Each structure stands twice: as C-alpha cells, then as structure tokens.
Amino acid sequence: MSKYKLGIKHWLVILLLVFVAGCGQETVNVPTVVSTIPANGATNVVVNTPISATFSMAMNPASITTATFTVTGPGATAVAGTVAYSGATATFTPAAVLTYATVYTATITNGATASTGAPLVANYVWTFTTVTPPPVTIATVPANAATGVPTNQVLSATFNEPMSCATLASPATTFVLTGPGATAVAGTVACAGAVATFTPTADLAVNTVYTATITTGAEDLAGTPLAANYVWTFTTGTTSSTTAPEIVSTVPASAAINVPLNQAVNATFTEAMNPLTITTATYQVTGPGGTAIAGTVSYNPVSFIATFTPTASLIANTTYIATITNGVTDLYGNPLGTTGAPNPWTFTTGTAVVTPPVVLGPTISLFGGFGGGAGMTNQGTLTVVNGEIGTTGVSTTMTGFYDTSVAAVAGVYPCSYTVTPSNMGLVNGAINTAPPPPSGACSSEGNANTFAIATQAALEARTAYTTLQALPPGITLPSNELGNRTLAPGTYTSASFYQITTGPLTLDAQGDPNASWVFQMGSYLTVGTPTASESVILINGAQASNVFWAVGGLPGAVINYGGGGTMVGTIISQPGITVSSPGVAAVTTINGRILALNASSTIVNTVINVP
Numbered sequence: 001m002s003k004y005k006l007g008i009k010h011w012l013v014i015l016l017l018v019f020v021a022g023c024g025q026e027t028v029n030v031p032t033v034v035s036t037i038p039a040n041g042a043t044n045v046v047v048n049t050p051i052s053a054t055f056s057m058a059m060n061p062a063s064i065t066t067a068t069f070t071v072t073g074p075g076a077t078a079v080a081g082t083v084a085y086s087g088a089t090a091t092f093t094p095a096a097v098l099t100y101a102t103v104y105t106a107t108i109t110n111g112a113t114a115s116t117g118a119p120l121v122a123n124y125v126w127t128f129t130t131v132t133p134p135p136v137t138i139a140t141v142p143a144n145a146a147t148g149v150p151t152n153q154v155l156s157a158t159f160n161e162p163m164s165c166a167t168l169a170s171p172a173t174t175f176v177l178t179g180p181g182a183t184a185v186a187g188t189v190a191c192a193g194a195v196a197t198f199t200p201t202a203d204l205a206v207n208t209v210y211t212a213t214i215t216t217g218a219e220d221l222a223g224t225p226l227a228a229n230y231v232w233t234f235t236t237g238t239t240s241s242t243t244a245p246e247i248v249s250t251v252p253a254s255a256a257i258n259v260p261l262n263q264a265v266n267a268t269f270t271e272a273m274n275p276l277t278i279t280t281a282t283y284q285v286t287g288p289g290g291t292a293i294a295g296t297v298s299y300n301p302v303s304f305i306a307t308f309t310p311t312a313s314l315i316a317n318t319t320y321i322a323t324i325t326n327g328v329t330d331l332y333g334n335p336l337g338t339t340g341a342p343n344p345w346t347f348t349t350g351t352a353v354v355t356p357p358v359v360l361g362p363t364i365s366l367f368g369g370f371g372g373g374a375g376m377t378n379q380g381t382l383t384v385v386n387g388e389i390g391t392t393g394v395s396t397t398m399t400g401f402y403d404t405s406v407a408a409v410a411g412v413y414p415c416s417y418t419v420t421p422s423n424m425g426l427v428n429g430a431i432n433t434a435p436p437p438p439s440g441a442c443s444s445e446g447n448a449n450t451f452a453i454a455t456q457a458a459l460e461a462r463t464a465y466t467t468l469q470a471l472p473p474g475i476t477l478p479s480n481e482l483g484n485r486t487l488a489p490g491t492y493t494s495a496s497f498y499q500i501t502t503g504p505l506t507l508d509a510q511g512d513p514n515a516s517w518v519f520q521m522g523s524y525l526t527v528g529t530p531t532a533s534e535s536v537i538l539i540n541g542a543q544a545s546n547v548f549w550a551v552g553g554l555p556g557a558v559i560n561y562g563g564g565g566t567m568v569g570t571i572i573s574q575p576g577i578t579v580s581s582p583g584v585a586a587v588t589t590i591n592g593r594i595l596a597l598n599a600s601s602t603i604v605n606t607v608i609n610v611p
Helices: 002-029 448-470
Strands: 033-037 042-045 051-055 069-072 081-086 089-094 103-108 124-130 137-141 146-149 155-159 175-178 187-192 195-200 209-214 230-236 247-251 256-259 265-269 283-286 295-300 305-310 319-324 345-349 367-371 376-378 384-386 388-394 401-403 425-427 431-434 485-487 490-494 498-500 505-508 517-521 525-527 536-539 547-551 557-559 566-573 577-579 588-596 601-603 606-609
Touching (some): 069 089, 155 175, 155 209, 265 319, 283 305, 367 384, 367 601, 448 517, 448 566, 536 566, 557 566, 566 577, 588 601
Parallel strands (some): 256 345, 367 388, 367 588, 376 601, 384 425, 384 606, 388 431, 401 425, 490 517, 498 525, 505 536, 525 557, 557 577, 566 588, 577 601
Antiparallel strands (some): 033 051, 069 103, 081 089, 155 195, 187 195, 209 230, 265 305, 283 319, 295 305, 319 345
8 A cells, every 4th residue: 555655656746847847848938028119108209110029039920910919009090010020029110100199009919929839928018109299490580581680680499389498508509500601600599488599699790691500409398309400591781780679569458448357468569579588577467466467478479479378367347567578678689668559558357258259179170171071172283281181971082182191102102092193182191081991001091090080070160160150240341342351350240151352351460369250151252263362361460270261151162263362260161162273273372271061172282271
C-alpha cells in the first residue's frame, strides 16, 4: 500500500513539474505590446502621424491586418487606413489626415498572433488626442504691401486665437523684421492674447522696404505652431507720425439712457491702436461710488474698436462711467488725445436685457452651404468653400465638388463628387450626405455618420429660420429696394421680397460690434442683375456673423446671377439658392452661408467664407 502511495506522490510531483514548466514556457511565448506611437494618453499628436505598436516578439504578419489593428474616432467611427508589419512593429497609416482636437482609440485585438501561433492574452487598447488646428494670422499692421509707412511704426500681428506668449516674446526669434539685404532690425516683441507686437529699437529708415516674418516657432495655447511662416512686406515713407489718436464714437453714447443690462461698452478710435496698451488698467467702467465693474477688455484691429464686456449684467436704473486713459497709445507710441468724443462718458441703464436675434446651432454653424434633401451643384473651377457643406440626400446629389478629407495624391484630392474638368470646386471641410460613399476614396463620407451630421444640421437650420421669421415684424422701408441704402442695426420686414440691384447696401454698426441685422421676407431675395453685380458693405464694426436673411418663398435667393460682387450674412431660404450662373468666370464671394431648407443650392465660381 505504501509503495502504491509513493508511486502516486511521484506521479503528482512529475505532473506538477510538467504543468509549471508548461506554464513558464507559455508565459515566455505569449506576445505583448511593449510600446506605442503615440503613447497611451498622448496629447498634441500631429494629425498626419502614423500609429504604431511594437511587440515583445516576432508576430505572424498575416495576423496583423485592418481587422486586428483598428483606429476609431468619436462615436466609435472607424478610421479608414492601411496596416503594415515589419520587424516587431505594426503600423496603421490613416487614409486621410486625422481631425484636429479629437480623441482617438487604437486597438490591437487578440486575433494578432505571434509567429509561434500564440495570441495576445487580451485586446490591447490605447487612446491619444490630436492637436488643435494651427493658429492663423488674420491681420497685420502695417498691411501687406503698404507704402508710406511712418518711420516710427510699431508692427502688430493678430491671430485667430490666443497665443502662447512664451513663444512670442523677446529676444525676437519668432517675430522678426529685416531690412535690405535681410539685415535684422533690432526690436522687442510683446504679446497679449491673440495679438503680438514688434517695437523697433529705433526709427526705421526712410523710403525702405522691410520684411516682417512670424515663424512656425509661434504656438497657440495648446502648443500647436503656425502651419507655415507668415511673411509680409511694407515700405516706409519719409516722416514719423506725431498725431494723437482720438475716440470717434462710443456705445453707449455719452449720456445715453435705457441702456440694456447686458450691454458691452465700446469705443471706436481714429486709427490702429497698440492692443497691448488697451487693458483693464487703461479701460474701466465704474458704478455708484466709483466702484470698478469687473469685466474683460478686447480690441478689434480691423475696426479699431475696443470693447469692455462686463462679467455680470449691469444693475437696472443705474448710472455708470466709462473711462479710457492716455495710457492707451497708437502704433506709433502717441498717447490718446482729448479732442474726440467725450471721455470719460456716462450712461444710464434701463431694465431690459437684449438678446441676439438668433444663435446658430453648433453643427450648422460649421456649414458654408446646404442643399436640403436635394443636394448642391457646383459649375465652375474657381469655387472654394471654406467650411463644410451637405444635404440630407444621397451623395450623388452633390456634384462638382472634391474635398480634403483624403490626402492629395500627386496634387489631386481623390475624394470627389461627380467632378469634371470644367466643374470642380474645393471644399476645405467635410461633405456630409446620406450613404452611399461617393467613391472608394471617400470611405469616411457618405455613411451613417455623415448622414447624422447632415440631419442635425438641417434641424438646426430649420430652427434658426423659424426663429428669424417668428421675430416681431421690424422696420418697413418705403420700398423693397435695398441698393444705395445705409441701414442701422435692426429687424427689417417685407411681406413680399427684398432686392439689391441699384447699388451696394451698407450696414452700419455705429461702433457696436454686437449689432445685428435680420431681413424677413415673405418671398424672394435678389442681389445684382444678370448684367451687374452688387455687394453688401460692412462698416463701423459690423460683422458678417450678425447678418441674417430669412427667405420665405419662390424663387428663393438669387445672388449676383451675372457673377462677381460680395454678399454678406447667413441666407436661410425655404426654396433653393442660386449663386452666379453657368459660364460666368467672375468669382462671387459669400461671407456667410447659403442654407436651402427644401431645395437645392447651385453655385458657380463662388468663394464661401464661413464667419
């Protein structure tokens, strides 16, 4: 019996040793992911980066495919791409650049196996976030190619977003100025928010061409650099400037009453100002007893308007004092003068809060064009849409467009929608439609995701249109012709139509950058004639984003059928929208949006800039 027990013990020991040895061998032979690019949790990942994973051992190349190595974006939407394997590293190369400021998830499933046949123990998952869009220089002083520039000029550059001032500061390496022979000009660089300035150490030479450059070393707050160096030139005159800047007008005006409780306080200057001198220390609003009102200060380098925006609503039936000190200077160092509009100035609030006429939804606000369920057609080679476009219809209802969703090959963007050599318009944004995809090169479009985006955009456009038409009727003009008129902010109503055919329409914000215009019409809108184009002109702080046209009936909106001209604002039309006409080469500009709710939009050689 004892021998039998001893034999059993020996057998169990041997079995345990085999089991342990087997487990040890299994642990050694199971592949793992030892590193990834980007690393898990990485941020500021460039949008054209390949995504890779390195394994602990050689893998079976046949098991490393787009089925076992996937990348998804928001909503678990798959990213199209190709997978390659070399050495111990698998690489996923997206078919198109990734979207800015987006979280992506990469996954290698346990379908990936080692050369021995052993699979990953479990799916390996990691996430990363792409960089924000690169900042853009939107305005400079002096302007590019300016002449007769005073020799004591201070240069300024305004970006579309706040910048990292650590990358735009002295010593001047990212904001530089050179003269003849590329000789560097000594100076100091300063930055605040979205504005940077270069102050030369000494006056510039007379009658001399200078070149200013902002390099890709300039970054926004997320660490994203400019996409390319921004360069402009100017030529000096023979004198310096000694004229003091003045305040032209203020909003509210001095001694104004019944001012809305949410009023921003604005001052318009006679010339470009040094934005770094316009701060809460030099621009203040005080209430009873001289109590300072909390708020923020901004400056628009295009309209020369400085704005004080209170942090909270003002108190009803209260008198306030606004003051801008002579610490504010122009771009030649001249302090604010005293002969302009009253400064300080007072105003008294009423009891009301004034709300904007309409706020576009977050989806439709990205669109430059929409074609209801019938689509959009481009007929020309000079069309550029700087924004998204779409329809709730199928992809074949979008014709004559290509977009940048897939990287260019030999200078040609392969994602296209029925383009021909004579009808191809570039869309610098996505094209959103119902399925199917327009071509094999556009797998990220014409799917359930883009259809959902188009559907949401249509809903938001309809809501905005209903809101606009539901506003109380506004001013009724003596005629429906808007040409050769200058209109103050407000709502304008016509039971029938509006047209701009006898001259330009000027919209005057009167120094208030928050000013808005709504044009309600029961039927159509016509801008220009078949033989002459017309334009909408914005002055005194007016902004395209605050102009709305609600078109109620046939034939919809027809914009400069003969080509050319500049139309401003968001046009939302029940029927279709037509911009220019076939065969016309002149480019028509839309600084706004064309959104057709129930019919198609047709454009010819049209540039659309979404405000």
